[in-house]
Amino acid sequence: MPGLLNDLRHALRALLRARGFATAALLALALGIGANTAVYSMLHTMVLTPLPFKDPERVMSLWGTVTANPGWTASLSWSRLRDWAARNRTFEALAGVDSVAMNLGGLETPQRVQVGAVTEGFFNVFQVRPVQGRTLLPSDPEGSPVVVLSEGLWRRVYGGDPALLGREVRLNGLSHTVVGILPGTFAFNGREAFVPLKPRQAEKERRNMNFLIAYGRLKAGVTLAQAREDLATVCQALATEQEGDRGRGALVRTYREDRYGSQGSVILLLGLAAGLVLLIACINVANQLLARATGRLRDMAVRAALGGGRLQVIAPSLAECLLISLVGAAAGLLVAHLALDLLRPLVPADLAQTRALGLHLPTLGLTLATALLTALLCGSAPGLLLLKLNLAQHLKEGSKSTESRGRRHLRNALVVAQVALALMLVSGFSAAYFSVNKLLAVPLGVRTEAVQAFSIQPSPSIHTDEASRLRAMRNVLEAVRSVPSVEQAGWIDYMPTLQSGRNATFKTRGREPLETDLAEVRAISPEALPVLGVPLVRGRAFEDADLVLNPKAVLINAGLADQYFPGRDPVGQEIGFGSDWFQVAGVVGDVRHSGPRRKGLLNTVYFPAVETFSPQSAWIVLRSRQQGEALLGPLRAAVRRVDPDLPVVRLQSLAEIAGRTVRGERVITLLLGLFAAIAALLALLGIHGSLSYSVAQRTQEIGIRMALGAPSGRVVRDVVREGLVLAGLGLLLGIAGAFAFSGALRSLVFEVNPTDPLLLAAASAVLLATAALACLFPALRASRVDPAVALRAE
């Protein structure tokens, strides 16, 4: 131990003397270790966080499947869930959740709350211990007016009032008794309150009214395979008994896989990228150490001649490594701390609530382990040198140590490896970058500038019938229009770019209807499309005259018109839903309802929002001279005059809403960009360092060449060529690596092939330019070698 301390002390002294080397190595390792630490934190939160309920590995997600539609999963109907629960033998409990938004009233500012309306077994599946009171019990009858609140909601809205338990709160205008508070760690799918489900009659009766997300808790000792087999048997039996169950099966997955499985590929990608960065950093430092060790061969030989064992001989190098790695790890923590802010949007909100993204103890342990591994990896370079140490030669030779051929090959190989790894990252970043650009370039069909939107939901318990609900919405719209800064306002039932909404099969005259004749259906006020900037292509827009009880006019999008009325004027054509026929009054532009990824339907039929088509909730879209708080205040005041319990939810610009659809991709691209930039920088430093060393080693040789009349241009060219040849080899190797790396990218990029030759060529060009830059200074130094050195004896 005192030996180690002594070595560390010497190492510190040596590093303080070799400040250039120390700074470069430290920077490399800090970035490499920092990147990995950040990913460890993500791993810790997103994969290793124990889910916040008892025996989480026994909790499963259950989906219905349709044999004719492989890959499709459907939620469960109330009666199917009931049958599965009654007949299975492998689950202790099965339960379903209907996710609904409710208005929490009786407050200064009414709140929209995400509520889980759950069947009776829910808290038998998710066994959580409440912080106060109780959870819902099977003895709470369907729809009984009780509620359990999340700790977050309780603190946020009620200031953690301990007397809230047992009191009444107003949900959608109805009184509910608070019977319990759930712990803050239990953030189930962002739900902040749970009430017993009260299915409507139709929901109970219709076999394929699928609206429940189902979960189950396996009996102790039951495996996933057994559960799957069990439910398959249940489905088979039901298929023979129930018309609606024919051709339907069950899908069982662990809850974790079901909820967070898709995050796995993000972590894998970022983990790979961070690993590559660290590898480059290690190689970089190893190469610098190798050069340093060459300069020390004589010292090492002397130590060995004096009887030092192998370890004692390389101890100074190892100690330097250890010191740099540890200090690098400390600096890496700082890097990680900064990087976490970037990573935060990638973590699902409920997991972040269970365990916040941060530098927790296990992460620090992994970082320390990484640092030690790094030291070992880097420190082994001088160890390799020692294996071939020719004592007699190095003791005989003058004070100057020259590099052997083998050592130079190793040094060059390390440079090649750095370039190769850097290319993998740069091409990965390019793929992600082009992918985001492609996503952003997809026309959404709506104007995103200067349009703002917020969501309202008239309480269904107050506005029990459609007419009353519609009246409430119209009143809200009028109130919004009365706000002085608002220029134009309308409403639409589902927000374009954010979500697909309802869809339905339709038919046209003289055409055999197909199951695939599907269109999104939207209810709008006449102003909605003009506010959203959806252009009228043909015919006319909605007018006030269309707002009658049984309207006949609909609008369709251009794509639908082209597809179903080719060569005809679509205006005046008829389109049917069920037994009702409507007339196309106008054709409007295409809108990407579910964002730019080209998923979901493009075909859309717009109905005027009247009693027959009035939705539960709607987005008010508006154009205003004001935004943010300056608009929110007057809007709230206006809406409160209509209904004091009606919250104004999430006022935001359409640009924000649309931007959110690519937020994850942007974050990943930014991170890959950072990693790629670090990698390119390290590769640049690597080439620069290696060539500088080579030039320094060969000063004598370069001097001789110049003495023999080599023009200085030729000396420059030789150095640049050396650098570019290494870079070129690295790029070739890196292209092979990019093919390997592309697997991790493919599922994340949009309409971009990560191994597109053009893309790889562009990435290679960037790195080649970087390499050329790295050659510059060593080449200039070589050209400035004084040829008179040739006359100096060695």
Place this chain on the structure above:
Amino acid sequence: MTTNPIIRLESIKKVFTTDEVETHALADIHLEIREGEFLSIAGPSGCGKSTLLAILGLLDAPSGGLYELSGKPVARLNLSDRARIRNREIGFIFQSFNLIGDLTVFENVELPLVYRGMPGGERRTRVMLALEEVGMVHRANHLPAQLSGGQQQRVAVARAVAGRPTILLADEPTGNLDSTNGESVMELLKGLHRRGSTICMVTHDSRFANFADRTVQLFDGRVVEERQGGANGRPASAALQH
């Protein structure tokens, strides 16, 4: 037979400035070297011999004075012109041989010709001739490390003469060799001289100074003595009498 001075130095000065300290390595050197002459420069260590040779070889520029090579002033040429002249007019032989370790004997000798842009076929002939002259043809494909010191210096001599330079400059060519090898390298130089080469050699070994026609004695950056024949007064070669 009259011969022209191929090198003429007038009032050559060289001052090195390092860390604010000025070293006057050469002060007011006058020197002429005639075609076919074998000149030896002698003097104690640090007196400026190598500095003078570096200036003669255009490895370094003088701080002042006039230098004419083959009748042309060369004291203040730019880097690339100096490189070109070094390549064509000057052949260097160094104390520490200075062969390039990665290149074979053949490639080492070839190097100045490559820099000159000579076509491959002609290069090959010249290299083989030069190697023949120093008796190293059988080692053409060896690496320098596989040769003894004496052999390495023979290869260095071949490299110096392969380009048929105007003058050979040798800085203590025997300094790193034992006496047997040293003598054989000196015999080689003598042979070259006999066949017409102009040689300027730095040595502080009086035995080898005797090989020269004329010896210049340097002390503290100045020429303190100049005499015909070797250092111990041996008469100069008849061919150079004038």
